[in-house]
Amino acid sequence: MELYTYYRSTASYRVRIALALKCLDFTAVPVNLLLPAGGANRQPEYLAINPQGRVPAFRTGEGALLIQSMAIIEYLEERYPKVPLLSKDLAARAHERAVASIVACDIHPLHNSSTQSLLRQWGNDEAKLLGWIGHWISQGLGAVEQLIGDAGFCFGERPGMADAFLIPQLYAAERFKVPLAAYPRIGRVAKLAARHPAFMQAHPANQPDTP
Numbered sequence: 419m420e421l422y423t424y425y426r427s428t429a430s431y432r433v434r435i436a437l438a439l440k441c442l443d444f445t446a447v448p449v450n451l452l453l454p455a456g457g458a459n460r461q462p463e464y465l466a467i468n469p470q471g472r473v474p475a476f477r478t479g480e481g482a483l484l485i486q487s488m489a490i491i492e493y494l495e496e497r498y499p500k501v502p503l504l505s506k507d508l509a510a511r512a513h514e515r516a517v518a519s520i521v522a523c524d525i526h527p528l529h530n531s532s533t534q535s536l537l538r539q540w541g542n543d544e545a546k547l548l549g550w551i552g553h554w555i556s557q558g559l560g561a562v563e564q565l566i567g568d569a570g571f572c573f574g575e576r577p578g579m580a581d582a583f584l585i586p587q588l589y590a591a592e593r594f595k596v597p598l599a600a601y602p603r604i605g606r607v608a609k610l611a612a613r614h615p616a617f618m619q620a621h622p623a624n625q626p627d628t629p
Contacts, residue, residue, distance in 0.1 A: 419478060420444060423449065426593075431585075433494075436495075438620050439616045449464060450627065476493075487522065488518065488519075504579055513565065514580045518579050548594060555590070555591050563601040566580065581607060584604065584607060588604065
């Protein structure tokens, strides 16, 4: 299995966590998003792998190429169910997916690199850009804070899909200097993840392409 990844990409980070939680071996294939020519993700070689020109992309053990972190993690959940990332209860699974979706659909797209580039092209300075990013991250995390449990990880003593999406978003929040003190439940999850081997393994500081 191969994961086309960039160390600081939160979407790649999610998949790395899922793979680590499931104890699955894979080969990391770094894709540098910051090359002078527009990033390796915009080159023909990578566009042949992922026409969207984004990371992650994932090559399965059977050779299929998958894109989009949510789809990749759902594939891993179905293909390798031994270490589940979702609860057995259907309503609980929906809650877990909802938190993951808040991060993947409502927060992350509004601060990813392509959004930032367009906002700069439209004349926004860095102060306005950080204000935009902080607004959407804070709004999304405020909702997540109310949806997760009062003990353990997001939804229990074992980490799962919601945690795999939340922790990379917190990494992004810290990068953009978004205050997190207003979210004690989220803070509890972050402390647990910081000591968990799978999250440590997947952290951007521990990747082969980390500067």
